[in-house]
Amino acid sequence: MNNNIKNVLSVVIVLAILILAYSAYIYSNSFANSQQGLSSRVFSVTGDGKITAIPDVAKFTFAIKTQGGLDIPNIQKENSIKTNTIIDFIKSQGVDSKDITTQNYNIYPKYEYYSCPITTIGIDSATPKPCPSPKIRDYIIDQTISVKVRDFTKIGELLSGVTEKGVxxxxxxSFFVDDTDKYKNQAREEAIKKAQEKATAIANSAGFKIGKLITIGENNYSPMPYDSYGMGEIATFAKASVTPTIEPGSQEITINVVLRYEIK
Incomplete structure (x- = not known):
């Protein structure tokens, strides 16, 4: 009796496995056929959206170098006094503390090297004179600070002022847009609208109706910060009787979309 039950159960299990396997085959085959059919009944359109944005942040960096003697604490004190004076000036021009960042702070020695000429001993022989090892003559502190400026009317005065105070x-x-999301959203709306209009025009010309939207893809091109003044301008800032005028220009933010529709 037990053997009969086992045999029946074995048959049932085998049949269940066969049914599941057959169902999976039918489903996969049906899905493949539907995808193959779908691929022949779709079309894609692209659209570009461009928004011109005016940079709202300017960024520059300056370096303070302090050199003198072997007394590192004294050099640090001198450097700190100079740096704090410059930072206080920058803050007085309306720059927030969060927009002032120390990028690096280095202390390194400056060595003095000796030149030791060859000393002749006798007629035909020459031997080098013992040369002292290099010695540390000074220590140098090199500090670099970056500043973000949001009020462009202050840029010229800031550049001239930090130069006069010892930079x-x-x-x-460099100029850049601080928050590009709102411009990307505007460009995206424009890109999608153009793509939809293009899809409608294609459908009307080809004589078919647009079905459901299947997929949507996007590429965006954000502007890189661009530079206005380069190294060496410090002399111009220091000597100019009138502070320089800085123009931020404009930048383009572009979004490209690809819409894939079903053809009815």
């Missing part, structure tokens, strides 16, 4: 060099000034 050793100013790097390139």
């Amino acid at each position: 050793n060099s100013i790097s390139q000034i």
Whole structure:
């Protein structure tokens, strides 16, 4: 009796496995056929959206270098006094503390090297004179600070002011859009609208109706910060009787979309 039950169960299990396998085959085959049919009944359109944005942030970096003697604490104190004076000036021009960042702070020695000429001993022989090892002559502190400026009317005055207060060099000034999301949203809306209009025009010309939207893809092109002034402008800022005028220009933010529709 037990053997009969086992045999029946074995048959049932085998049949269940066969049914499941057959169902999976039918489903996969049906899905493949539907996809093959779908691929021949779709079309794609593209659309570009471009928004011109005016940069709202300028960024520049400056370096402060302090050198003198072997007393590192004293050099640090001198460097700190100079740096704090410059930062206080920058803040007085309306720049927020969060927009002032120390990028690097380095302390390194400057060595003095000796030149030791060959000393002749006798007629035909020459031997080098013992040469002292290099020694540290000074320590140098090199500090670099970056500044973001949101009020462009202050840029010229800031550049001239930090130079007058002891900045050793100013790097390139770059302009960029702080928050690009709102411009990307506007460009995306324009791109989708153009793609939809193109899809309608194609359907009307080809004599078919547009079905459901199957997929949508997107590429965006955000502007890179661009530079206005380069290295070496510090001399111009220091000597100019009138502070320089800085123009931020404009930047284009582009969104490209690809819409894939079903053909009815």
